[in-house]
Amino acid sequence: MQLIAYILIYPFLWLISILPFRLxxxxxxxxxxxxxxxxxYRKKTVIPNLKLVFPEKSEEEILDIASKFYHHLCDMILESIKSLTISEKELKKRFVATNIELLHDLEKKNKSVILMCAHYGSWEWIFILQRYINYKGYAIYKRLTNKYFDRLVKRIRAKYNTYxxxxxxxxxxxxxxxxxxxxxxxxxISDQSPKAHKAYYWNEFMGIKVPMHTGAEILAKKLDMAVVFFRVERKKRGYYELTFETITENPNEYKNYEITDIFFKKVEEQILEAPQYYLWTHKRWKHRNKVPPKFQ
Structure with a gap:
């Protein structure tokens, strides 16, 4: 069945991907x-999420953010499909890094990097970054259920030396x-919601205490990697600007979970600046009522 689904769906995705951006x-x-x-789609998640983190906003303001979010969500889905056939030249024009020299400096220092980001703005085209650096790129992801589409996604990323x-x-x-x-x-992508019973650490995100993924920080300390946050700003439709911010070059100088806290504060700054570009369809705050006593 997986192969049949792939055979039936892939041609439509390819046809969509060759459309000019205007269409x-x-x-x-x-x-x-x-x-x-x-x-x-998922309005029963999106609207309550917005009301939860923005209790001061009116119903009209909440619905305005939701409407803008769904416009952006549809753009992201179509842009993701466009990745099938988009040219390197076009991608470089639309997903621009403002300070790639920050990564070049870390390369000169012989430092591998943990690159932390959130479900904000756009992250689908980040793989073009490999055309500007010598690092071997890895992205941590959740394997797709359909193994044929999973292979397709891997193949797209591998074109640019990202695995x-x-x-x-x-x-x-x-x-x-x-x-x-x-x-x-x-x-x-470190803002997901881990399973509550497996979480090592809870803290506030947008004013609400939730479990937090700490894998990026733990791995950075274990392998002595620099930690860099990347901030994405949507400049206009289909055009994004990427800015790197070093959290630390020496992660073991930080207390446990301090790096994770810094990351979430940076994500909050983005959300407060332009909330419509955050992925509100995720049930990010679903465990808020299960805070263990030691984290209360």
Whole structure:
């Protein structure tokens, strides 16, 4: 069944991917009507999330953010499909790093990097970064259920020397790379919600206490990697600007979970500046009522 689904769906995705951006965004506008106005995809998650973190905002303000978010969500989905056939030249024009020299400096210092980001703005086109650096790129991801689409996503990323690995593969893969003397750039989307009973650490995110993923920090300390945050700003439709911010070059100088706290504060800054670009469909605050006594 997985192969049949792939055979049936892939041609449509490819046809969408070859559309010029002007037509792609017309399609996105149509998708917005269906996703938000007609089907209300995950509105029962999005609206409560917004009300939870912005209790001071009126109903009208909440709905305005939600509407803008769904427009952006549809754009991101179509932009992700566009990754199938987008040219390197076009990608470089649309996803621009303002201070790539920060990574070049870390390369000169022989430092591998943990690159931390959130579900904010756009992260789908970050793989073009490999065209500007010498690091071998790894991105930590959750394997897709359909193995054929999973292979497709890996193949797209591998064109630019970025390799997808799961959480379980990360430690062994990166230890092996370090033993070989390889410099690696390792992407972590670190704002997900871990399982409450497995969380080592809880703290406030947008004013609400929740469990936090600490894997990026733990791995940085274990392998003595620099930790860098990347901030994404949407300049206009289909154009993004990426700025790197060093959290630390020496992670073991920080107390446990201090790096994680710094990361979440930076994510909060982005959300407060332009909340419509955060991924509100995630149930990020679903464990807020399960805080263990030692974290209360």
């Amino acid at each position: 792609l965004y017309i399609l996105s506008d149509i998708a917005y009507i269906f996703v938000y106005k007609i089907f209300g 997808l690995i799961t959480n379980k593969q990360a430690i062994n893969t990166l230890i092996e790379a370090k033993n070989k003397g390889e410099l690696t750039l390792n992407g972590f």
